[in-house]
Amino acid sequence: xxxxxxxxxxxxxxxxxxxxxxxxxxxxxxxxxxxxxxxxxxxxxxxxxxxxxxxxxxxxxxxxxxxxxxxxxxxxxxxxxxxxxxxxxxxxxxxxxxxxxxxxxxxxxxxx
Amino acid sequence: xxxxxxxxxxxxxxxxxxxxxxxxxxxxxxxxxxxxxxxxxxxxxxxxxxxxxxxxxxxxxxxxxxxxxxxxxxxxxxxxxxxxxxxxxxxxxxxxxxxxxxxxxxxxxxxxxxx
Numbered sequence: 001x002x003x004x005x006x007x008x009x010x011x012x013x014x015x016x017x018x019x020x021x022x023x024x025x026x027x028x029x030x031x032x033x034x035x036x037x038x039x040x041x042x043x044x045x046x047x048x049x050x051x052x053x054x055x056x057x058x059x060x061x062x063x064x065x066x067x068x069x070x071x072x073x074x075x076x077x078x079x080x081x082x083x084x085x086x087x088x089x090x091x092x093x094x095x096x097x098x099x100x101x102x103x104x105x106x107x108x109x110x111x112x
Numbered sequence: 113x114x115x116x117x118x119x120x121x122x123x124x125x126x127x128x129x130x131x132x133x134x135x136x137x138x139x140x141x142x143x144x145x146x147x148x149x150x151x152x153x154x155x156x157x158x159x160x161x162x163x164x165x166x167x168x169x170x171x172x173x174x175x176x177x178x179x180x181x182x183x184x185x186x187x188x189x190x191x192x193x194x195x196x197x198x199x200x201x202x203x204x205x206x207x208x209x210x211x212x213x214x215x216x217x218x219x220x221x222x223x224x225x226x227x
Contacts, residue, residue, distance in 0.1 A: 004155075033214075040121070042202065042219035043156075058214075090155060100146050100204075101215060103155035 002026050006091050006104035013081040013111045021076040021107050023091030031094045032074035033058075033101065034066060036087040043090065049074055081111045114139045116203050118218035125193050126226045133188040133221050135203035144206035145186040146215065147177055151199045159201075162186060173197070198225040 004025045013019055025032065030051045035043040045058030047066040055066050063085060065077045074093075078085060088108050092101040115138045125131055137143055144163050148156040160171025167179040177188045186203060203218045 040219060043217040045214065048214065092156075100148075100158045100161055101156075103148075103157075105153075105155045 004091055004093055004102050004104035006089075006107050008107060009105070010108050011110070013078075013109065015082060015111060017081050018077065018079050019081065020078075021089055021091075021109075022073070023075065023104060024073045025091075025093040025102070026072065027093060027095070027102065028071070029093035029095045029102070030071070032068065033092045033094075034064075034074070034076045035090045035092065036060065036085075037090060037106075038087050046076065046089075078109075081109075083111045085109065086111045114143075114205050114207050114216050116205050116216055116218035118201075118203055118221050120221045121219070122222045122224070124224040124226060127195050128192050131188075131190045131193045131197070131223070133201050133203075133223070135186045135188065135218060136184050137186060137203070137205045138184065139205050139207075141208065143186075144208060145177075145179065146204040146206070147171065147175070147186075147188050148202045148204065148217075149173075149199050150202065150220075156202060159188070193223075193225055195225045195227060198223055 007022045033048045034046040049055045049068040052071045091104040094101045117136045146161045147159040200220045204215045207214045
């Protein structure tokens, strides 16, 4: 099925460890996004990529880095995980303004 | 600056009852507005969207929403709620001023449905 695929679905890290969250879409969308979702906070934009080769900071970029590897893939890296980064992370993609976003099913990350 | 407010954090309704979820937005021009639903453990699914034209828009799963410019509102409604509608609902506004088309989300409304 076409859509946005995120891996892994669950992850537990120790403080200070690093990891990369993977995201791939097969809809040929230009724009991709990383959000984090915390209880009572809604979705907050971490980073986004308007097109292959470009990335920009969103509302809460500190502690994260991203790579737009190609048009399909947009990864999110935590270089030194902190408990404050415990969250559910969603990747999304979009083509134009008119269709909204297509979301992945999320990665639930716990940092202990 | 653009923003979305969902005044109700949690709503409980009985199955078969009607539902209205509130959404107020702040945006300088004509907004593009969206409602998404998130079932437990899932990603967000688009319910409906408003761009222009008829202010009452129909979506999937029997939902509708009405755009009221004078009240800066885009409330979501359903005439008869089903137990499977229990989920979290997010309203969002598109920032058309940016080339990216970035969405700003409200904090969500959690819907509980009593049998």
